[in-house]
Amino acid sequence: MKYRIEGGTLPVVTLLLDRGESIFTQSGGMSWMSDGMEMDTNMRGGLFKGLGRMFTGESLFLATYTATADGQQIALASSFPGSILALPIGPGREYICQKSAFLCATPGVEVSVEVTPGLGRGFFGGEGFLLQRLSGSGLAFLEVDGSAIEKDLAPGERIKVDTGNVAVFESSVGYQVETVRGFKNVLFGGEGLFLTALQGPGKVWLQTLSLPAFAGRLLPFLPAKSNND
DSSP: OEEEEESTTSOEEEEEEOTTOEEEEETTOOOEEOTTEEEEEEOSSOHHHHHHHHHTTOOSSEEEEEESSTTEEEEEEOSSSEEEEEEEEBTTBOEEEOTTOEEEEOTTEEEEEEEOSSHHHHHHSSSOSEEEEEEESEEEEEEEESOEEEEEEOTTOEEEEOGGGEEEEETTSEEEEEEOOSHHHHHHSSSOSEEEEEESSEEEEEESOOHHHHHHHHGGGSOOOOTTO
16 A cells, blocks of 8 residues: 655545555545445444544544555545644554544554543543544554644653643653643633643654634634524
């Protein structure tokens, strides 16, 4: 299988598959494809795994696309302005990512639910308490909001990030939601009540755009509903 990512800030990944090769994506994720692609919609992993995906913002059903001849193309576009990451999955290469980040993957990749450490804090940490874990073996493609900034944390190195700016990190990276200290910082600091602390070793991908923050900026410009409606 070959692929290319193009489109700038409105990216799309185009995959070139030979006969028998396949990828799976969430239901409705395909943008366009060659005539020689066969689609099979299924729950992949059973009901409980399907329900877990729903809680992380994905669909209950997944669609598997298989090439029936050599040289078939399928394209999947990002649902929001940003970036697409291609990550190889295998032993020692498992990843934790924000909910709704999954775009597509080869059949050997497993997408499961990851629970934020500290369940109570997870509810208020900005992105909820459920994340996605990518394991197994193969190649996965993820959506990142805005630009993706890659950092390689040394053992014991810690960074604190606004929770909405955490996109993906290797499973070797420690992850914890922490409370912002100081009453004035919470009320007037503009960063909310919680931050995410990431501790190495491992790679981290941060995103320059936070969807909750973006939605908050747009809210004042949306037309208000009148009493006559």
